Amino acid sequence: MITLENVHKKYSNDVAIGPVSISIPAGGITALVGPNGAGKSTLLTMVGRLMGIDEGTISISGFDVASTASKDLAKIVSILRQENHFVTRLTVRQLVGFGRFPHSKGRLSAADELIVSRSIDFLDLGALEARYLDELSGGQRQRAYVAMVLAQDTEYVLLDEPLNNLDMAHSVQMMAHLRRAAEELGRTIVIVLHDINFAGHYADHICAVKHGKVVEFGTPAEIMRDDVLTRVFETPVTVIDGPRGPLAVYY
Template sequence: MITLTEVHKKYSSEVTIGPVTLEIPTGGITALVGPNGAGKSTMLTMVGRLLGIDSGTIEVAGYDVTSTASKDLAKIVSILRQENHFVTRLTVRQLVAFGRFPHSKGRLTTTDEEIISRSIDFLDLAELEGRYLDQLSGGQRQRAYVAMVLAQDTETVLLDEPLNNLDMKHSVLMMQHLKRAAQELNRTIVIVLHDINFAGHYSDYICAMKHGKVVQFGTPERIMNDEILSEVFETPVQVIDGPNGPLAVYY
């Protein structure tokens, strides 16, 4: 479980996050949604301790992220930020191996190699593991980064807009992979999404944010309704019955 209690972060007199009090359940996918500037990525990076908080507490699996040693926290929670991505002369396997650093400190064991291979296979990258990152398509490269995070083998995985720059096909494939990871690998995945319909279809919980605060939190069945989405996105939204569940239509 991820627990935020009265979390507050102030950038300026105009930009403030919180106070946020929230419990994200263990297991499944929780999507953070909301308009630009709502505080989604900021909250994610605070949970991952890549950004400090001014006040309050954040706990992941009972560990206080502000006081837990980095070497221990790295075995509890992993995070992938969209701006951390880089293209270099690393192969897919070499990149994924970085996920084992908190465990191996650079000296890979047989167990590490097995986990690396398992993560590569899970993201359907086996045929590409010897290829360099700059030889991959955007969708393939994105899968390689997610495989690296999965190889870190943490119960909690934080992903900041992993669908960014992916087309529709690769966005669907990525969400299918993440859904499998949550279900088959028992991961708790918290993901920042811009597309409310991806959140509604693939997530188990939706956290809707606006102006640096949590406006609504609940299952997709609860959040996917006209009134809530229109309030959150400040534009008229109608939720209709689609072939695979509710769909939000903007007009």
């Protein structure tokens, strides 16, 4: 479980996150949704300790994020931010191998190599593992970064807008991979999404953030409602019955 208790982060007199108190259950996918600038990515980076907090506490599986040693925290939670730009020219396999650093310290064992191979295969990258990242399409490159995070072999995985710059087909493919990771690998995935319909279809829980605060939290059935989504996104939303579940229509 990921627990935030009275978490605050203040940028200025007008911009702040919090107070946020919420428990995100272990297992499955929890989607963070909300308007642009709501604080979704900031919350995620604070949970992953890439940004400090001014007040409150954040714990993951009972470990205090602020006080747990980095080498130990890296074996509990992994995070992928939006900005993924390696200056060094790397192959897919080399990139995914970086995910093993908390365990190998840069010296990959046979067991590490096996986990790297499994992560590459899980994201259907076997045919591309010797290719350089700059030779890949955007969708292929994004899968490689997610494979790197999975190779870290943590129970908790934090993903900041992994569908960014992906077309519809690659977005569906990515969400299907993440759904499998949650179900088959037992990962707890917390993901920032812009598309509420992806959240409604693939997530187990949806956390709606607005003005730096959590304003709604529940199952897709509880969140995918006209009144809730209209209130969160401040635009008229109608939820209709789609062929595979509820769909939000904006107008």
